[in-house]
Amino acid sequence: MSHTEPTGPTPGPVRQKAMTATTAVFVVLLVVMLLLGAVLVLSQIAGLVAVSGGFVSGAWDVLSPWVFGTAALLGMWTLLLAYVHGYKPGD
Numbered sequence: 209m210s211h212t213e214p215t216g217p218t219p220g221p222v223r224q225k226a227m228t229a230t231t232a233v234f235v236v237l238l239v240v241m242l243l244l245g246a247v248l249v250l251s252q253i254a255g256l257v258a259v260s261g262g263f264v265s266g267a268w269d270v271l272s273p274w275v276f277g278t279a280a281l282l283g284m285w286t287l288l289l290a291y292v293h294g295y296k297p298g299d
Contacts, residue, residue, distance in 0.1 A: 223292070230289045237285055241278040248275055 219227060248271040255263035 226292050230292045234289050237282040241282050244275045
């Protein structure tokens, strides 16, 4: 693995704290979304194995707003994270 030097100016202490905080929130949101998605899929698989259509649709009804809400929040947070880390359109 090669180490590359940053090409731009080093971020100040406030920006560094913002980068650390937004990255931490991003990781938490990503883990929550993946766990909720896994629980949703595994619940639906359990319903299929048990041949219970009500369980499959019930799992969807209960978990899908949380899964998709978290995914939407993660998408918006990713944009914020990119800008805090210095992304500029056209890069």
